[in-house]
Amino acid sequence: MSNRIDYAIASPAGYEALGNVHVTLQKCGLPKTLINLVYLRVSQINGCAFCIDMHSRDLLKAGLDVDKLVLVPVWHEAGKVFTVRERAALAWAETVTRVAETGIPDADYDAAAAEFNDKELADLTYVIGLMNAFNRLGVAFRPKPAAVAKADKAAADAS
Numbered sequence: 001m002s003n004r005i006d007y008a009i010a011s012p013a014g015y016e017a018l019g020n021v022h023v024t025l026q027k028c029g030l031p032k033t034l035i036n037l038v039y040l041r042v043s044q045i046n047g048c049a050f051c052i053d054m055h056s057r058d059l060l061k062a063g064l065d066v067d068k069l070v071l072v073p074v075w076h077e078a079g080k081v082f083t084v085r086e087r088a089a090l091a092w093a094e095t096v097t098r099v100a101e102t103g104i105p106d107a108d109y110d111a112a113a114a115e116f117n118d119k120e121l122a123d124l125t126y127v128i129g130l131m132n133a134f135n136r137l138g139v140a141f142r143p144k145p146a147a148v149a150k151a152d153k154a155a156a157d158a159s
Helices: 012-026 032-046 049-061 072-075 084-097 106-117 119-140 146-158
Strands: none
Touching: 012 032, 012 119, 032 049, 032 084, 032 119, 049 072, 049 119, 049 146, 072 084, 072 146, 084 106, 106 119
């Protein structure tokens, strides 16, 4: 991991604004586990180590079974491990995150809209957009994931 800027310190108003969106979305009515599954899947697509680490830990702390956690990247093949709503949310997260590739086809929209009402779908899309924004900050500035910090500390203590 590199020594790039700490974006939260460099621009606290921007960080606070995104944090306020996060707080709002935690109260939107979508289940927190669903939100965190989407955060994790978007972060996996974008390759944000910090966010993958954070949201995996959040899901485990919330009681998500490790068997389900490890199948998030391949949820398409996980059968009934994920609920219908979770599968719809993960599919929507993938098509919206990959907007430049997918163009978000009508079939993808129709599938998501069949499972979520208008408010839920808007909120879910805000969740996806927020995580994409945080992922871009995380990839650009490479904050240290908790697992890396822990390993660095262990290595330093051993020497």
